[in-house]
Amino acid sequence: MGIEEIFRADYGRILATLIRLLGDIDVAEEALQEAFAAALEQWPAAGIPANPVSWLVSTGRHKAIDRLRRRAWLEEKQDEIARHIELSTHQLDLQSADDEETPVPEDRLRLIFTCCHPALATEAQVALTLRTLGGLSTEEIARAFLVPAPTMAQRLVRAKAKIRTARIPYEVPPTEALAERLEAAMVVVYLVFNEGYTASFGARLVRNELCEQAIRLGRMLVELLPIHAEPKGLLALMLLHDSRRETRLDASGDLVLLEDQDRTRWDRAQIDEGAALVEAALSEGGRPPGPYALQAAIAALHAQAATAAATDWQQIAALYGVLARVHPTPVVELNRAVAVAMSSGLERGLALLDTLDGDGGLAGYHLLSAARAELLRRLGRHAEAVESYRQALALVSNEAERKHLEKRLREVTS
Amino acid sequence: MRYMLLIYRDEKVYEQLSVPERGKIFQEAFDYSEARRPSGFYQGGEPLEPTGTATTVRMRNGEALMTDGPFAETKEQLAGYTIVEARDLDEVLAFATRHPLVKAGLSIEVRPIRVGPPQ
Numbered sequence: 426m427g428i429e430e431i432f433r434a435d436y437g438r439i440l441a442t443l444i445r446l447l448g449d450i451d452v453a454e455e456a457l458q459e460a461f462a463a464a465l466e467q468w469p470a471a472g473i474p475a476n477p478v479s480w481l482v483s484t485g486r487h488k489a490i491d492r493l494r495r496r497a498w499l500e501e502k503q504d505e506i507a508r509h510i511e512l513s514t515h516q517l518d519l520q521s522a523d524d525e526e527t528p529v530p531e532d533r534l535r536l537i538f539t540c541c542h543p544a545l546a547t548e549a550q551v552a553l554t555l556r557t558l559g560g561l562s563t564e565e566i567a568r569a570f571l572v573p574a575p576t577m578a579q580r581l582v583r584a585k586a587k588i589r590t591a592r593i594p595y596e597v598p599p600t601e602a603l604a605e606r607l608e609a610a611m612v613v614v615y616l617v618f619n620e621g622y623t624a625s626f627g628a629r630l631v632r633n634e635l636c637e638q639a640i641r642l643g644r645m646l647v648e649l650l651p652i653h654a655e656p657k658g659l660l661a662l663m664l665l666h667d668s669r670r671e672t673r674l675d676a677s678g679d680l681v682l683l684e685d686q687d688r689t690r691w692d693r694a695q696i697d698e699g700a701a702l703v704e705a706a707l708s709e710g711g712r713p714p715g716p717y718a719l720q721a722a723i724a725a726l727h728a729q730a731a732t733a734a735a736t737d738w739q740q741i742a743a744l745y746g747v748l749a750r751v752h753p754t755p756v757v758e759l760n761r762a763v764a765v766a767m768s769s770g771l772e773r774g775l776a777l778l779d780t781l782d783g784d785g786g787l788a789g790y791h792l793l794s795a796a797r798a799e800l801l802r803r804l805g806r807h808a809e810a811v812e813s814y815r816q817a818l819a820l821v822s823n824e825a826e827r828k829h830l831e832k833r834l835r836e837v838t839s
Numbered sequence: 840m841r842y843m844l845l846i847y848r849d850e851k852v853y854e855q856l857s858v859p860e861r862g863k864i865f866q867e868a869f870d871y872s873e874a875r876r877p878s879g880f881y882q883g884g885e886p887l888e889p890t891g892t893a894t895t896v897r898m899r900n901g902e903a904l905m906t907d908g909p910f911a912e913t914k915e916q917l918a919g920y921t922i923v924e925a926r927d928l929d930e931v932l933a934f935a936t937r938h939p940l941v942k943a944g945l946s947i948e949v950r951p952i953r954v955g956p957p958q
Binding site for chain 2: 542544590591592593594602
């Protein structure tokens with residue numbers, strides 16, 4: 426493995442350990458940069474060390490302590506920093522440095538809980554997670570979220586300053602708070618994924634990178650919190666969606682509906698892995714399945730159907746029914762109505778959509794009009810379908826979806 | 840590390856409460872904080888009179904100008920403060936989220952107290 430690959434694969438692991446050893450994100454980031462610079466200088470001649478990760482942690486740590494010493498001397502703030510160093514050398518004496526410098530899984534877990542702390546704004550949580558655990562540069566994150574680089578840099582600086590000044594702890598939350606904090610971390614991971622998966626703007630490459638980052642973070646949560654079911658559900662959901670990534674848009678960038686996608690191009694390995702995770706998440710005894718596991722179960726039924734016609738809509742409608750109980754949102758109800766239309770008749774689905782329309786929770790949501798238009802089209806009620814397509818078009822903002830709706834509108838008017 | 844909890848309330852809502860109702864809320868908050876005094880967590884705090892009693896002083900054209908009323912007209916007004924000594928932000932947030940005043944509809948802003956000269 427070359428230095429580049431180690432940087433990409435182990436950035437988060439090394440940084441998380443350095444934060445534990447040095448007690449500050451900025452200091453640790455600087456130390457890591459210096460360690461990689463030293464590696465670029467030394468490895469080509471000396472060869473890659475047997476344990477490159479430990480080498481980088483150890484080198485980064487020593488560089489940071491040297492720098493703190495120099496700074497202390499320069500600023501003559503000796504007492505404070507000297508005590509800090511004394512403490513760290515003291516620790517070195519007590520336990521062997523090797524032990525302490527070995528990255529432990531908890532390091533990354535601590536870091537994700539710090540980055541996804543509810544005292545930070547969600548956008549700062551996302552940026553910080555991608556920067557520290559993902560190793561993405563400020564410029565890369567800025568590009569992914571269509572924000573000017575200086576704005577993103579400012580966002581990261583502010584978040585890190587708050588962590589330091591308000592003393593947001595670097596620890597895995599205690600049991601009584603863990604479920605809630607894990608939920609917050611999963612929201613961030615899924616946000617990163619959706620940003621990569623559904624946004625219609627930005628370079629394809631940057632967007633794919635976000636999906637991969639989210640899946641990597643999801644894997645980390647599954648690996649580090651093996652007794653929790655929902656991270657398995659979240660990872661499964663992302664893998665199953667991502668398995669269709671290549672077939673979602675055609676060559677000209679137009680949206681391809683699930684039923685029209687080329688199923689032979691779906692990523693089988695990812696579907697199998699996702700389906701196995703769904704099984705594991707659903708069979709975890711005692712507790713009822715959570716929203717991620719249920720959504721993943723639905724995605725698995727779609728992914729495993731050999732043809733669109735073979736989709737088990739009965740089962741999907743039932744799962745949406747359960748989901749509507751644990752996670753009652755208008756969007757879930759909308760999806761349930763569509764599943765009911767596909768399994769028990771278009772008219773019944775349409776009736777459910779009408780009750781949703783009456784509730785008003787989805788007022789102004791283009792997918793409600795689009796779903797109604799689609800059902801009306803299938804029923805052959807073209808005049809009403811035209812009306813609904815027009816409503817949907819007036820509300821849609823995503824370019825690929827707009828093109829799809831316009832195409833359908835042309836079909837029913839001709 | 841020390842933190843200040845700035846307690847905000849909507850004075851219009853507060854005015855609607857009867858004196859016994861106000862007393863009950865105050866007593867609950869008092870008991871809640873005092874229970875944490877022996878451990879050294881709760882360090883003190885006080886309620887403030889409503890913003891109708893406030894005077895604000897600022898510099899205008901080189902002169903100190905006094906105006907009747909609070910620093911800014913806001914939807915919620917500062918109603919009191921609490922000082923705590925805590926290990927980290929999470930300890931303060933756990934205290935704040937279970938605070939009787941929050942349950943009574945007030946808001947609490949948590950701010951670290953700076954140590955040493957400004958950076």
